[in-house]
Amino acid sequence: MSDARARILARMSQGLGRPCPDTVARVQREDAPMARQVVHHVADFIARAHALQSTTDRVADMAAVPAAVARYLRTAHLPLQGVMWPQFADLDWVAQGLALEMRAPQSDDRTGVTGCFCAIAETGTLLLHSGVGLSAAASLLPETHVAVVPVARIVTRMEQAFALLRSEVGSVPRALNFISGPSRTADIEQTIVIGAHGPRRVHLIVVDG
Amino acid sequence: MHATSDRFKSNARERLDDAGLQANLRRFGGGFAERRREAVGRVDDFEALRDRAAAIRTEVLENLDHWLLAFEAAAQARGTRVHWAETGADANRIVLEIARAAGVQRVVKSKSMVSEESGLNEVLESAGLTVTETDLGEYILQLAGEPPSHIIAPAIHKSRDEVSALFAEHHHTPPTRDIPVLCEQAREQLRPRFLAADMGISGGNFLIAETGSVAIVTNEGNGRMVTTLPRVHVAITGIEKVLPSLDDLAAVLRVLPRSATGQDITNYVSVLTGTRDPGASDGPQENHVVLVDNGRARLLGSALHEALRCIRCGACMNHCPVYQNIGGHAYGWVYPGPIGAILTPAYLGLENALDLPQASTLCAACEVVCPVRIPLPELMRVLREESFSRGLRPWHERLSIRLWRWLALPPRLYGVASGVAVRMLRALAGRDGLLHRLPGLDGWTEGRDMPAPQGRTFREQWRQRARRPS
Numbered sequence: 001m002s003d004a005r006a007r008i009l010a011r012m013s014q015g016l017g018r019p020c021p022d023t024v025a026r027v028q029r030e031d032a033p034m035a036r037q038v039v040h041h042v043a044d045f046i047a048r049a050h051a052l053q054s055t056t057d058r059v060a061d062m063a064a065v066p067a068a069v070a071r072y073l074r075t076a077h078l079p080l081q082g083v084m085w086p087q088f089a090d091l092d093w094v095a096q097g098l099a100l101e102m103r104a105p106q107s108d109d110r111t112g113v114t115g116c117f118c119a120i121a122e123t124g125t126l127l128l129h130s131g132v133g134l135s136a137a138a139s140l141l142p143e144t145h146v147a148v149v150p151v152a153r154i155v156t157r158m159e160q161a162f163a164l165l166r167s168e169v170g171s172v173p174r175a176l177n178f179i180s181g182p183s184r185t186a187d188i189e190q191t192i193v194i195g196a197h198g199p200r201r202v203h204l205i206v207v208d209g
Numbered sequence: 210m211h212a213t214s215d216r217f218k219s220n221a222r223e224r225l226d227d228a229g230l231q232a233n234l235r236r237f238g239g240g241f242a243e244r245r246r247e248a249v250g251r252v253d254d255f256e257a258l259r260d261r262a263a264a265i266r267t268e269v270l271e272n273l274d275h276w277l278l279a280f281e282a283a284a285q286a287r288g289t290r291v292h293w294a295e296t297g298a299d300a301n302r303i304v305l306e307i308a309r310a311a312g313v314q315r316v317v318k319s320k321s322m323v324s325e326e327s328g329l330n331e332v333l334e335s336a337g338l339t340v341t342e343t344d345l346g347e348y349i350l351q352l353a354g355e356p357p358s359h360i361i362a363p364a365i366h367k368s369r370d371e372v373s374a375l376f377a378e379h380h381h382t383p384p385t386r387d388i389p390v391l392c393e394q395a396r397e398q399l400r401p402r403f404l405a406a407d408m409g410i411s412g413g414n415f416l417i418a419e420t421g422s423v424a425i426v427t428n429e430g431n432g433r434m435v436t437t438l439p440r441v442h443v444a445i446t447g448i449e450k451v452l453p454s455l456d457d458l459a460a461v462l463r464v465l466p467r468s469a470t471g472q473d474i475t476n477y478v479s480v481l482t483g484t485r486d487p488g489a490s491d492g493p494q495e496n497h498v499v500l501v502d503n504g505r506a507r508l509l510g511s512a513l514h515e516a517l518r519c520i521r522c523g524a525c526m527n528h529c530p531v532y533q534n535i536g537g538h539a540y541g542w543v544y545p546g547p548i549g550a551i552l553t554p555a556y557l558g559l560e561n562a563l564d565l566p567q568a569s570t571l572c573a574a575c576e577v578v579c580p581v582r583i584p585l586p587e588l589m590r591v592l593r594e595e596s597f598s599r600g601l602r603p604w605h606e607r608l609s610i611r612l613w614r615w616l617a618l619p620p621r622l623y624g625v626a627s628g629v630a631v632r633m634l635r636a637l638a639g640r641d642g643l644l645h646r647l648p649g650l651d652g653w654t655e656g657r658d659m660p661a662p663q664g665r666t667f668r669e670q671w672r673q674r675a676r677r678p679s
Contacts, residue, residue: 015509198430
């Protein structure tokens with residue numbers, strides 16, 4: 001295989017007419033041109049999440065999250081069963097009649113409650129990353145994904161999410177999953193159908209405090 | 210994939226005569242262009258976003274070898290095994306060796322056009338592995354035993370009734386015209402396969418040199434499934450897909466989904482780096498990236514260099530009047546439409562795809578929408594020139610061009626000849642001033658009339674004007 005590598009690299013430097021450089025200076029560019037000016041982080045995030053067919057709720061603080069989850073599931077006539085990330089262990093779920101377990105999901109778990117690393121106002125997108133207690137399957141296998149989004153974690157655009165990642169986490173975790181609404185397909189007759197292989201519903205609980 | 214790009218004309222004729230396909234192309238073809246237009250309208254300055262994306266891709270290609278090595282080093286530092294494949298066959302052999310070494314039986318795949326180039330599925334299946342395509346369009350085509358006809362909507366040539374018939378045959382379900390029901394059936398069929406698979410194979414939309422990551426852009430969630438659940442993940446991708454940094458990814462993602470499906474962003478963008486985090490409950494234990502050359506490296510520095518900027522959005526085919534009339538299969542290989550008319554001859558040899566660069570009026574609709582500003586018509590012209598100078602065009606075409614040169618070079622002869630030709634055309638035209646048939650050029654008048662030239666020739670008018678005092 002190393003022969004293949006050497007030959008491919010040789011073809012490239014021959015085509016480019018110079019030996020492969022050890023270092024390359026990047027072209028310095030101004031801040032990326034903005035795709036739509038984000039005027040108000042939170043309002044824009046919510047509006048764009050709706051455009052992606054996510055639903056949202058807004059609560060004052062973390063203590064109000066279990067009631068919001070229960071309200072959403074009951075209103076939508078969804079089962080009160082599922083899994084959640086362990087970071088929400090201290091909240092009072094039982095009082096709301098919710099049977100959410102702190103474990104990785106099985107395929108038949110109905111709801112996955114997760115947090116997020118941050119959220120991006122530019123497109124209404126969540127960023128979740130993998131790690132201990134941060135099951136990636138929890139936002140993928142259950143048909144309903146409920147994500148808790150603290151207002152303080154909403155950034156303007158994707159570059160800021162990467163900057164936050166560099167400063168808070170350091171090296172990139174195994175998976176960065178940018179999630180923008182429920183899964184969908186248009187592969188049959190260009191007709192958009194929500195709920196392809198992933199969740200059919202994404203509900204965002206935006207937390208002010 | 211077995212190429213039929215050397216038979217473009219008969220392929221295209223067959224597709225034009227296929228009433229079912231024509232109906233499907235009419236019904237589903239236009240949506241992409243409309244959605245792109247709307248998405249572009251929602252941003253302040255899409256042209257600036259295109260400039261940025263094109264500049265990044267241009268910058269990468271100038272030092273592609275450097276960025277690939279930087280990617281390799283960063284990926285290896287995270288435990289990813291990086292493989293280099295000179296040809297599609299090499300890539301297939303590498304993937305098969307990985308599967309055998311890991312004791313893999315069941316493979317789930319998300320969409321990879323590079324694996325279509327190499328015909329990976331056949332190789333894995335003939336080695337006794339079970340391979341399931343999980344992108345809905347690709348799954349439909351796997352059942353049908355057909356190649357994709359579009360790079361982002363592989364089954365765009367199929368109607369719901371055709372899909373229903375396939376599902377009824379393979380799933381033993383009653384036929385239905387309800388598209389959500391068909392999607393649900395596929396979800397139910399495929400979910401257990403995701404869970405049972407030993408190996409996930411994905412493509413890679415981008416490789417990130419900064420972090421050694423593979424970035425995958427999907428809507429259905431199958432890309433996440435195949436890279437999250439099985440114990441082995443193999444990403445197979447072309448060597449030109451590198452971006453220096455995550456910030457470059459952010460910039461390019463502002464134009465890719467908007468140009469492709471007209472979405473501001475796809476439902477999922479996954480940036481995958483190395484193997485499962487220690488102590489985490491999911492993610493592959495073993496992770497490989499196969500870097501495939503298959504004709505790409507020799508395009509660097511060539512007249513077709515700029516085609517390597519392509520980020521596979523499909524906008525060029527979505528806006529191409531030729532593609533819209535013949536569909537993707539007529540092009541005879543993996544990449545249809547304008548970009549295919551360049552990549553197919555570039556990768557397979559011009560002699561094996563001689564008519565592809567000719568299958569365009571050079572209307573430039575593709576260039577107008579290309580998010581990385583590839584001069585597609587110019588590259589088609591380069592290939593046309595090459596096919597003439599290498600003597601690959603048919604004898605009658607070469608003869609006509611020689612005749613034309615003989616006629617056009619002496620100005621006086623040209624003046625006389627064009628004057629005669631104009632009068633002949635006028636005499637041939639009907640009373641309505643239209644030519645319904647041109648003897649010897651039936652192809653031109655088969656589907657349309659040609660207006661006969663009116664008035665005097667340009668040269669006659671010029672002479673007249675020169676005599677007139679100004």
